[in-house]
Amino acid sequence: MTVRDPVCGMEIEPQSAFANREHMGQTFYFCSQSCVDQFDKDPHHFVMTSATTGFNPERTLTRIELPVADLPFYKPVPNLEAGLRALEGVHQVTTNAGAGVLQVEYDSKKVKVPQMAEVVRASGFQLGGTNIKIGIESLRCASCVKFIEDELKSTDGVLSATVNLATQEASVDYLPQKATLAQLNTAIEEWGYKPRAATSDAPVDKQEEAHAREYRRLMNKFWFATAVSLPVLATAYYQFVPYLNTLSMDTLRVLWGVTALLTLPVMFWSGSDFFTGAWSAFKHRSANMNTLIALGTGAAWLYSTFAIAFPSVFPEGTSEPFYDVVAVVIALVVLGQALELRAKGQSSTAIKKLLGLQAKTARVIRDGKEMDLPVEEVLVGDVIQVRPGEKVPVDGVIVEGSSAVDESMLTGESLPVSKKQGDEVIGATLNKTGAFKFRATKVGKDTALAQIVKMVQDAQNSKAPIARLADTISGYFVPIVMILAVWTFVIWFVVGPQPQLVYALVTSVTVLIIACPCALGLATPMSLMVGIGKGAEHGILIRSGEALQTARNIQTVVLDKTGTITKGKPELTDTLTTDNGQWTMEDLLRLTASVEKVSEHPLAQAIVDGAQARKIELSEVKDFEAIPGHGVSAKVEGRNILIGNLKLMNREKIALGELEEKSKSLADDGKTPMFIAIDGKAAGIVAVADTVKEDSAEAIKALQGMGIEVVMITGDNRRTAEAIAKKVGVNRVLAEVLPEDKANEVKKLQIENRKSKIQNVVAMVGDGINDAPALAQADVGLAIGTGTDVAIEASDITLIKGSLKGVVTAIEVSRATMTNIYQNLFGAFIYNTLGVPVAMGVLFPFFGLLLSPLIAGAAMAFSSVTVVGNANRLRGFKPKFSAR
């Protein structure tokens, strides 16, 4: 039997051990003097962290509940229980199928949880629990991997643990009820390593880390290639370098031989990606940027080597090498790739901002104890305490307490929403006034915020139709460039000036190097990524590149009235009394609101709210009676109150006098008037109306200013509709449209003839669910409001903030992004269509102008950097006016 050296962890035979020590009743064996010395300095430290020894023999049995995910409800699981009992140290196993847990009593000295977990898994069951990845800083020694694993496994509640040396990460399955991240981190720290925050799980961070690593790798390659380039350049242009220009041809040839060898590692280390990439592509019968660079530099190197090895084969003056092309071009292109990576990193800031809304920790109550846990560790079913001023960590339902919550970041509701027991709360929203406890219902990637992030990411990676053109071109691009290079060579060789071979080679290599398919390929996706991210920053969720592209050309915007132009909620607008002055406005409102408080009519709530907003105390109501189709009657403060429409007043034979006329003018304004009679006499009118959002008129004006026709669509009667339309400045109204006909009306607008046969690009703006068919029919469907429900599914663009200004901003984002894409595509296209012919030497016959391959390399490297840089310019986009 072997034992383990507690210092270095080496497995040794006790007999052949270098030394041994007794500590706290146990014997330890050591492999070397240095281990003994370390142990002697602080024996307790090593005993404490020993993974294999539990030194408390008095410890009684431990109980643990193991959640088993797929425990069958209806039948016992004898082999699972027997398997666990067979483990030495397990005393009792009870299955609680209802709760889905196994209760195990065990001797923690003899058996560890991971062993039990192993048995459960071997019996074909899944253990519940969470997986977490913890980064470990500067983990180098392979033997420490085992110690950290053992230490983690011996931590209470850990089911299994593996440490990966390559990624420097520990992956731990554990029961969050038993263990916390802090304990896991302590286990790692015990071995003297520093755990990194468990953020590496977030894809954005992971990507960033990978980018940083790749950037360092590329920069190393660049610096190496640069270092080699300097002497290579000196020997290539020896005529201009002192001392070198005094050397004889033979000495130079030897020097060139040395540079040939020097450039080899540049090609096969600094430029390895080009050659391996070109080869993989070649095997797949495809060609890309790598192919061009590999061919160009490879040809230059082969020619040069051949020229200095067999100078006699070549005509006079053509036996000089081009190693400088090899080294410098590779250095430049690698630098270009590194810079491009840098720039790309900046493009994903929008997602980071969204993720930044997320709370970092949650105050979870488990077993009656409050503990601060990282938000990743919160489980469905956990009860979480939220205090005023704190963020709600995950989605859930309030179980205790009440508060007002600011949900503006996710739903656009600008006023804090009051929440009481049983109400839903959304993660990342801000608790304002009260403290409450809630039960988590959605955690991790299921939360509303996580889904929004996912949606934005998906959209950023989607395709704009315009990119298809670039895709088609780049599919043919590289082979075409190769063919052009071949014919450049042929033509220069056949009809070019002396030395033909040199001209032919240099020009064809330049053609290969200057062509940049990357710029074409990058043009659309980079701008799209920034543009869609920019939208998200302003509360506009654009679902796809296609929606973004179409939004640019919107000619007609159809606005749903209720909930889109208006608040969608009736409000008390007018209180009129009869001219005889018997009742004050306040009296009238008090009596009316008191009655309506009992009523369930939707308009009633508006009156009650109106009274409360004016701080009017309501009185008690007796004998309340609803008269269907007419109104209500009740007794308040000893008076008989009647509230209702004209029909009710006529039925009760109440003379209305001038009130009838006033009610008509209210109705003309799109309001709903109600007559009030007190003790059988007309007393006044209250009117309610769905009021227009404060900034609707401004937004509509802005849309019209952009040359877009604005149309209002509604199921309401024409009079009400016209009144609202006038208020917000809409000229064209489609009123009395049945919900199912809305889609049809949109279709009519699309084919409406406007001198051209191309159909109109029509956008529909609605509040989601009831407008779904119309949203789908429109070229671009914009759902307004809530970012948390089906609205996201139904629309192409979701405006999280309730304001119509979002429509303006969405179109602005679209226009800015598309302009940026056009710039990129145009630039990339022009670059290639000008660059390639110049490289071929079309200017030579006229101006004697030829491009150096070195310049071509620089141009190629920086053309794609320019594209990414131009896309990043979009980050400075600011909407003309921001939505509230």
Next chain:
Amino acid sequence: MSQIQIFVVFSGIVLTVLIAWYFWFAPKAQMRVAVSASGAQEVAVTVKGGYTPDVIVVQKGRPVRLTFTRQESSACSEKVLFPDFNQNALLPEGEQVTLEFTPEQSGEYGFQCQMGMLRGKLIVE
């Protein structure tokens, strides 16, 4: 024209034909995916300078499960996109990433890296 010039012109013609044939006209190797016991069509794709296999033939109406493993650090291939299915995934180096979706209509659908340098094709029959 000297002999060597004629030779160069002739070589140019041959090379042009070869390039066009090799990259455009030659039939590409296709990988037909078998339907596994679970009913899904599972393919493992290696990402290294390209996608291997890069032409994948699947049946329509059955879920396709593509497991990508990226074996290079070049940032170019860090994402794979299936624009027609609105599917995309970040491919961290050395990790297996699975994409699953069900193609309902037959046809040829491209997949590619973000900037379109690496390309593959999903043929649905």
